Amino acid sequence: MGGLPVYAPMTARLGTLPEPDEDYAHEMKWDGVRALAYVEDGRLRLVSRNAKDITAAYPETLGLATAVGGNDVVLDGEIVAFDERGRPSFEALQPRMHQRHEWRIARLMEAVPVTYLLFDVLHVNTAPAVAMPYTARRGLLNEIIERGAHWDIPPFYRSAGPHVLAESRRLGLEGVVSKRLTSPYQPGRRSPDWVKVKNVHTQEVVVCGWRQGEGRRAGMVGSLLLGVHGPGGLRYAGSVGTGFTEATLRDLAARLAPLARATPPFGEEPPREETRGARWVEPVLVGEVQYAEWTGESRLRHPSWRGLREDKDPEDVIREE
Incomplete structure (x- = not known):
């Protein structure tokens, strides 16, 4: 295959339902x-x-x-x-x-x-x-x-943003994507013409290290230490210790073992009280968490692990506002 040009996907910005509603079509977010x-x-x-x-x-x-x-x-x-x-x-x-x-x-x-x-x-x-x-x-x-x-x-819906968002919530879906009716497709660009409106907070994260578990998780991965890219490079974003199955923990342990490094991979030193006993890894694995909010210290509050994202590159992981 060599005749078709290569494209990069257009992506949406995180936000609220755009206005005026009649200028947009709304799709369910899959x-x-x-x-x-x-x-x-x-x-x-x-x-x-x-x-x-x-x-x-x-x-x-x-x-x-x-x-x-x-x-x-x-x-x-x-x-x-x-x-x-x-x-x-x-x-x-x-x-x-x-x-x-x-x-x-x-x-x-x-x-x-x-x-x-x-x-x-x-x-x-x-x-x-x-x-x-x-x-x-x-x-x-x-x-x-x-x-x-x-x-x-799947269908799209014109001039019905609030109804479509409410229906997505009723169906337990992630949210909607609102797309300007007149918008072209902008390959490789995160465009304001597409707006994703989420029912739950999710964030892509870079796995930067891990801490050993205790009790039932003794000898296993207990929690993952996370990062996102921002000013100054990769920045510490907190840790996640829930949402894992035993199979997931075994898989993570196998993936993390060959990635070990001696120092944290962040652009600035992470807080010692939150990273004591950490085992650092090369920041190449991308995952996704669901969370309650960002704290004032730029940490994820109450994150829960959703899974690895092999379709995402670490350098593309930024904090979604």
Whole structure:
């Protein structure tokens, strides 16, 4: 595949419902893995936000290549797994995200099937679509795509922001993304034309170290020491010690062992009273936490671990305001 241009996904800014409402369309925010789909010569390639080829992890989506009307296209969407209540579940998706062994993927496909939810089109054959307004791109997407068992085009709602946000909350979803109707697609940019409005606070974090557990977790990872990038480099953001399963802790221990380093990786010295007994690691693993708020000392209050994010690069992790 070499004919289609390479794109970086456009991203949204965190905020509140934008105004005036009639200038925006509102989509549900899906709790999954962002992926661009390149369909060329009848073959599909899925690329993560940090430009990794993740096609092998989601073979049930390969049929999308025959559902684009014979076109060569670049599409944007979110890969999601659903829980037993039919809600997108980042936790359920975790084993799929990290798996590359064919036989294990085949077993996981039955236990944790995924759906690729498409919400944009960037390129069709030799013509870029990024300069088209949002509404025109959504119309083009519906013209091109034939829906399938493992890919779909979720609806969007015009002039109904408060209702859509309330419905997302009722359904237990993460929130909504509001997109300006006239906006072009701006590859690689975090644009004010797209605003994500969350029902819960989540934050991407860099794993910078860990402390050994006590009691039932003796000899295991007890908590992770976290960082986010800011002025002066990587900054200490607190620790997380809840939200882990035993399987998660074993996996983390295996990943952290070869990353050991002698000194903290922060741009400034972290507080000793909060990091006593820390075992530092190279800051290459990215995770996500749910939390209550940021404290005045720029620490995450009551964070809970949600999982690793192999689709994100450490240098892209900043505090979301």
